[in-house]
Amino acid sequence: MPGETITGATGxxxxxxxxxxxxxxxxSSVAKALKQAAELALFDFNNPDISLVPKDTMGTPNGARAAAQSAVKDGAELIIGPLFAQEVSAAAQVARSAGVPMIAFSSDEKVAGNGVYLLSFLAGRDVPRIVSFAMSRGKRNFAVLVPQTAYGRIAEAAFAKAVASGGGSAPVRASFSGSNMESAVQQIAGAVQSGKQIDALFLPAGQEELPRLAPQLAAAGLTSAKVQFIGTGQWDYPNVGSQQALIGGWYPAPDPKGWNSFAQRYTKTFGGTPPRIASLGYDAMSLAVSLSQNPPGQRYSFSQLTRASGFAGVDGLVRLLPDGTSERGLAILEVRPGSPSVISPAPRSFNTASSY
Structure with missing residues (x-):
């Protein structure tokens, strides 16, 4: 029920x-999964002194504003959610006025900051990890094949910055939409076949594009066995290894062990398979629990929420940054025919994250 409160030892x-x-x-089904994941975190932490109070935003800015007002009236010390950017903006106005921090699930960085923290996976933030790893494996000269999307633009900008800071180069670039995919692939293939020095191909595409893109890459003589493919977290979807051209490709993502363990516990408790976003509900609640033993007024302070050591959750290490965005400690996975394999582990602390 929307107003059902889940209470730990004392609440x-x-x-x-x-x-x-x-x-x-x-x-609504995503909301249900996020709520159940948060409840699972409470169960796993053995009745912490937390009352989890769900509030229905109805998916609208006005609903989110009313939900935030109700939360503040109830004495909430922390708000988790909402999900959509417009909801976050509306709820944040109320939360900021009351001095209550928010840990939201939107992936739109425009709504972050000034007491609003985004726990979601943010576009482009995983790119430095894969570039750093590729360079550590001797890849210095890159080609880029990028979708003509908002995500593609963000990922490419992050890639250019990471390559430049590492002393590499990206002399070959092509972009594609649904209509010119073949010509873009041929442009990259032509550069490789001409003898141009290309160590790796950056493909910031995902489940929408890769199943159509991979066969065209293979037909043009481009596979990860010939030119090292590197991707982003967009590659982290089931059956990515079903595309032969992608076998051997590298991409950054959380270690799958965390998700697999969480998904098994979720299914055992609630039935059904959780959507991938559900881990954010669990991790947000875990963060709330980990800070709940601090003194009143300091539990969810700026310094506590943005502590340098971060927090460990289903998706590994994460820390909230002063600007309201987040940083994650990611593994590097290699695409295999069955399931991907971790070839570079996620860091165990942010002190070691810089030594990828």
């Missing part, structure tokens, strides 16, 4: 969970 620390519980379409 003395109130944490509100703002989600589009009654929104139309798939949003």
């Amino acid at each position: 003395s620390v109130k944490v509100a969970l703002l989600l589009p519980i009654s929104a139309p379409g798939s949003a």
Whole structure:
């Protein structure tokens, strides 16, 4: 139920969970999964002193604003959620006025900052990890094949910055949409076949594009066995290894062991397979629990939320940054025919993250 409060040992620390519980379409099922994941974190931590108070945003800015007002009235010390950027903006106005921090699930960085922290996976933030790893394996000269999308533009900008800071170069570039995919692939293939020095091909594409793109790459003589393919977290989807051209490709992502363990516990508790975003609900609640033993007024302070050591969760290490964005400690995975394999482990602390 939207207003059902889940209480731990004493429930003395109130944490509100703002989600589009009654929104139309798939949003309500995502909200349900995030809520159940948060509940699972409470179960796993053996009744911490937290009352988790769900609030229905209805998936609208007005609903989010009302939910935030209700949360503040209830005495919430921390707000988890909402999900959508417009909801976050509306709820944040209320939360900031009351001095209540928010840990939201939107991936739009425009809504971050000034007490709003985004726990979501943010576009482009994983790119330095894969570039650093590729360079450590001797890859210095890159080709880029990028989709003509907002995500593609963000990923390419992050890639250019990471390559430049590492002393590499990216002399070959092509971009594609649904209509010119073949010509873009041929442009890259022509550069490789001409003898141009290319050590790796950066492909910031995902489940929408790769199944159509990979066969064209193979037909043009481009496979990861010939030119090292490197991707982003967009590659982290089931059956990515079903595309032969991608076998041997590298990409950054959380260690799958964390997700697999979480998914098994979730399924055993609630039935059904959780959507991938559900881990954010678990990790947000875990973070809230880990800080709940601090003194009142200091539990969710700026210094506590942005502590340099970060927090460990389903998806590995994560730390909230002063600007409201987040940084993650990621592994490097290699695409295999069955399931991907970790070839460079995620860091165990942020002190070692710089030594990838």
